[in-house]
Amino acid sequence: MIILGVDPGLNTTGYGILEDKELKLLECGIxxxxxxxxxxxxxxxxxxxxxxxxxxxxxxxxxxxPFHARNPRLTLEMGKLVGALTLTGVEEGVEVEVYSTLQVKxxxxxxxxxxxxxxxxxxxxxxxxxxxxxxxxxxxxxGVAICxxxxxxxxxxxxxxxxxxxxx
Numbered sequence: 001m002i003i004l005g006v007d008p009g010l011n012t013t014g015y016g017i018l019e020d021k022e023l024k025l026l027e028c029g030i031x032x033x034x035x036x037x038x039x040x041x042x043x044x045x046x047x048x049x050x051x052x053x054x055x056x057x058x059x060x061x062x063x064x065x066p067f068h069a070r071n072p073r074l075t076l077e078m079g080k081l082v083g084a085l086t087l088t089g090v091e092e093g094v095e096v097e098v099y100s101t102l103q104v105k106x107x108x109x110x111x112x113x114x115x116x117x118x119x120x121x122x123x124x125x126x127x128x129x130x131x132x133x134x135x136x137x138x139x140x141x142x143g144v145a146i147c148x149x150x151x152x153x154x155x156x157x158x159x160x161x162x163x164x165x166x167x168x
Contacts, residue, residue, distance in 0.1 A: 002026070002058040004049070005145030007137050008066055008081045009033075010074070013045060014137030017056050018127075018145045020152075025127050026056060028138040038077060042084040049088045061089040062148040064140060065100045099147050104140070107147035119143045 007014035016028040120139035
């Protein structure tokens with residue numbers, strides 16, 4: 001299954017596209033939203049996500065929940081950004097998941113307070129990449145997708161254990 005991971009940001013949004021069975025990175029990068037009015041940022045982001053859907057047909061979109069900014073206006077704008085991403089995924093008919101930064105860091109590095117460089121290094125190791133993704137936003141987006149994959153693998157294992165217990 002193809003998964004799109006997104007690390008939303010008001011000026012730069014990271015994205016990563018993974019194939020889950022082989023943990024293969026298909027593409028990652030950033031979408032620059034700088035110098036755009038807020039409504040144009042929403043439109044541009046939705047357009048970029050739709051382009052990914054046309055090229056890769058992901059079945060799941062995973063979004064990193066934004067941190068809570070000290071500035072209430074920024075927090076509200078980030079919420080709108082996540083809302084626009086979520087709506088785009090729903091309109092495309094895919095499963096949409098949101099994970100907190102703590103969940104992503106815990107899944108990828110084993111430590112919920114890891115910094116962005118540690119996440120980037122672990123993304124490189126987990127995916128057996130020769131080069132580290134050039135952008136921290138891109139590696140965070142790939143980390144979000146990895147978090148989702150690991151969550152679903154773990155959930156499948158738990159479900160199999162529970163099924164065996166019911167059958168016995």
